[in-house]
Structure formats: structure tokens, C-alpha cells
Amino acid sequence: MPVLDTGQLYGVTGAILFSLGLYGTLRHRHLIRKILAVNVMGTGVFLVLVATRYGRGVPGAPDPVAQAMVLTGIVVAVSATAMAIAFTLRVHATTGSAHLPDADAEEPRP
């Protein structure tokens, strides 16, 4: 008998992905890395969402309501990614770099 059943396995994987993404989002200054990290975080949430309902709505199968929510979540994630990339292109066009500038650089303007 396996240590974890299917639902638990996906749930734990989702939690690990979420934590990795969270670390990446906070740690990296490069905008593309940040965007990737947020997407990893989102994927983790989606896995948890499906996994915690595994076999609960329909026995032995994923819950269709959870799947519908994940589909909606993916649409939101795609829009967020598109928007973040558009912003990144703008930053690159104006500063020549795709890094998030320092916080204190935008304090008082001379």
C-alpha cells in the first residue's frame, strides 16, 4: 500500500510548488523570473484545489466543480502573465533592463 493516496500526493506536490513559487517571487529581482515564479505558485494552488477534492465529489475521480474553478483560474493566470509581460517590455524599453528597480530610487524626485 502506498504511503500517500493519489489526492494526498497531488496535494503535497501542490504545496511544494506553491512554496517554491513564493520563494522565487520574493527572492528574484528579474521580472521574467518573478513572472515564472508567480505561475509556479498558481500551479501549486490549482493542484491543491483539485487534490483536496479528489474522490470527494465523485468517488474515485476528481471533483468537476474543482476542475471548473481551476479552468477559470488558468484564464486569470494567463491574463496576469500577459499583463506582467507587457509591463516588463515597457520597463525594458524605458530602462534597458528587465529588473525591478530599487525601491528608494523612486522616493523624492529632485
Added chain:
Amino acid sequence: MSGPDVAAEAWLVWSVVVPFLAGSLAFLAGRRLRIAAALFGLAATPICTAAAVYTTHRLGPVRYRIGGWGAPLGIDWLADGLSMLLVGTTGLVLLLAGIHAVRSIRAPSGGEQKSGTDAQPTIAYFWPLYFFLWGSLNALFLSNDAFNLYVCLELLGFSSAALMAQAGREALTAAIRYLFVSLLGSLLYLLGVALLFGAHGTLDLQALRAVASSSDLAALALMTTGLLFKTALFPLHFWLPAAHANAPAPVSAALSGLVVKASFYLLVRLWAGPFAPLPTADAAAVLGTLGAAAIVWGSVQALRQRRLKMLIAYSTVAQLGYLFLLFPLGAPHGNLEAWTGGLYYAVSHALAKSALFLCAGCVVWAAGHDRLADLKGIARPLPVTMFAFALAGVTLLGIPPSGGFVGKWNLVSAAVRGGHWAYAVIIYGGGLLAAGYVFRVLAPSLLFQKSPAGLRKVPWPMEAAALTLAIAAVLLDFLADPIFAFLAIGRPFAAVTGGLP
């Protein structure tokens, strides 16, 4: 369904559909017709909002099942006193900020690359984004479904970020930082929703309240943390000053007045709803302590700023602190006064803060900048603007007659009754600090005889919009009783104040 209920539901639907419709029309319309779509939205949305608020007042709370599905499978809206008070506030603030924007925001003309001036920034797709912001706010206040609320939060975050990104380089940086904070907050919230849904198989907030237990503390922690990021509670406020100060004035008014209140509203909704049965006294104490720290830190920072809009933005950090005092003051003793007082304070701050940002917009329009050192004597050429600034400042100070006075009075009264003397001291001490930063702007603007040279004339609708909001913030004092009666519709706080099992 009986006749009056259908009428009430219709107005609720229109108050969400009309702004999205106006936004889509403005997006599709050409340059000439865009302003027509904007004027349509500015006229029609407040009418629908007012009608929805009025029917709630007349007929009581309404539960609307979208598409007739009903929870648990479908999404339900709930229009009670709490949600409709915020829908009404949104209508008033965005109507007046919109009137300001008709003059102060320029649409890009063909082939233009330059992003306008500081005084009149060029914002591509301003009106579509503005109405999407409006629609998502209304949808968020009405929704009673945890996942649908996530979608509303994201819509709100996207339209806010796009609106703030276009006013120059600082604004772009601030908007990116805001977008990531907003996404982080939403995903933390969504993870909490996933845990709740996994445990209970329902997303309806009222159904969740019946089944929530102390095993949901992880969900509570995740959802609360996510929403704190979005509400910019100290020390998570780091993104707010730059984002709110660098946006164009009508956008700043919407962001500082309403958008941060939306995630705060959701926190209140959750703590007074699904999480009411949970043991949250310690967590509430943490929120209260952070709120107190925000009042002190935000006010001190506001005193140190050299730019008018930065000063107003830091004042938002401080004023948001007051709102979080309602959790420790309202949770353990089930003190209704703290909950209604906190919400009332949120409304009065929404009006006053948006008035302040619109005033700042008029000042930037006239002078071309907002450096405090070069604005001495500005009250002489701009008497209406600075009079509105003073009126809105009165509400921040919390002296009568103003909405801020009643809100603070309720919070202090709840603090004294609960034996929280430290909070009472902080609430009034924060008022003194607010007096410091309000007079830091007002005194030099009034005392100096010589006013800055080369000022541009401010169009009267911009000043009138700011003045109307400031007057509304003061008038709120006289409407306190009707507002408290309105907040009681549907008894949104019954679960925390002992009215429900």
C-alpha cells in the same frame, strides 16, 4: 419570486452590468465617441447604483442567484447593508473622480508617443479601464461566493495596475510592484479558498459559516495574509505610497479611496461571516497592533514627505490602520459599535481621501508639480481647492462636524468599554499627528502673501468634484444615524455580535 424582489434584483444586476457595458463601449468606440461612452457610463452607473441602494433600503436584504442556479453549484450575490453601503460609496466617489477625469485626463491622439505632462497625463484606454474598475468593485461587494470573490479581486487588481502604470517611469515601476503584490495576495487568498472548499465542498460564505471549525485556521491565516498584502496594512504597505502618489489624480482617488477598502471589506466579510466561530482573539490582537503601528508610522512618514501626493498617500497608510482596530475591538466582546464604527470610518475616509487626491490633482494642474516647498501661498489663487482640502482634512483629524469624528468616537467608545485604553490613546494621538500633516500643507498655503507665478487656471468641474466629495465627508456626520440603520439591514455582523447561533 414576487414583484418588488425582481425590481431589487434587476437594479443589482444593472449596477454591475452597466459599468462593464460602458467600459466595453468605450473600448470599441473611436476617439470621438469614446467620451460619449464615458459620459453614458458616468450618468447611468450612479443611477443604477442609487436605485439599488434605495431598493435595499426599502425592501431589505436581497439574495440573488445568478442564472437561477443557486448555491452550492451556482454563484449567489448578497445585497445587505454592508455591501450596499460600499456600492453606494463607490458610486459617489467614482462619479466625482470621473467628472474630474473628463478634464484632467487626456486621451492619446494619433501617433503621439509622449506620455503627456504631469498635469494632464495621457492614459491609453483610460475610460475602459476606469469602468472595468467600477464594475469589478461593485461585483466584489455583491458576491457571496469565495471563488467568485477571487476573480473579482483579480479583475480589480488588473484594472488598477493598468490605470496606474501609464503616468511615467516611477508610476510604471510602482505599478509592476503593485501587480506582483496583488497577484501574491490573490494566490494566498485562493490557496485558503482551496483548503476551505476541500474541507467543506461549498464556496458560499453563509453555508461556510455553518460548517467552519477550528480546523479552518490555516485557511483563515492564508486568506487574511493575502488580503493584508492588498489592503497594505503596515508593514505590508511598502508598495502603496509610490503606487498611489504617482498615479494620475482621479486614479489615486479611486485607489486610495476604494480599492484598498475592497480587500478590507472582504476581510470584514470573512471575519464576520465564515470565520466568526473560529478562535480569532489572538489574531485580532495582532491585526490591532499592526493597525496601531500603521497609524504612528504612516503619520510620521506623512510629516516627512516633500511632495503633496506622497504626503496624502502616507496618510492613507495611517488611516488604514484605524480600520484594523475594529478586529480587536469588535471580535472578543462581540461589540457591534466597533464593527459599524470601523465601517463608517472606512466610508468617511473613502470620501475624504478621494477629495484630497482630487485637490492635489487641481494643484498639479495649476502649478505643474506638487513639491510642497514651492506651493507656499497657493490658497490665494486656488481658494476653492484649498477650502476643499481643509474640509477633507477635518475628517482625517476626526473633529466635529465630520464623518471621521463619528467613526473615531465609535471606535474609542468600543475601546473604553472593552478596557483597551491603549487603543483609545492611539486613536486620538493619531488625530493629533493628522493635524500635523494637514496643517503642514494648509498653513504655508494660507500664510504666504506671494503665490507661485505662472499658474494655469483650473477648470471649474475639477474643483467642484473635489469640493463635493469634501462636503460629503463632512455631511456624513449628520447622516450617522441613517447610515448605522442602513448598515443593520440583513444584520451582517450578527454572527460576531451574538445575534446568531
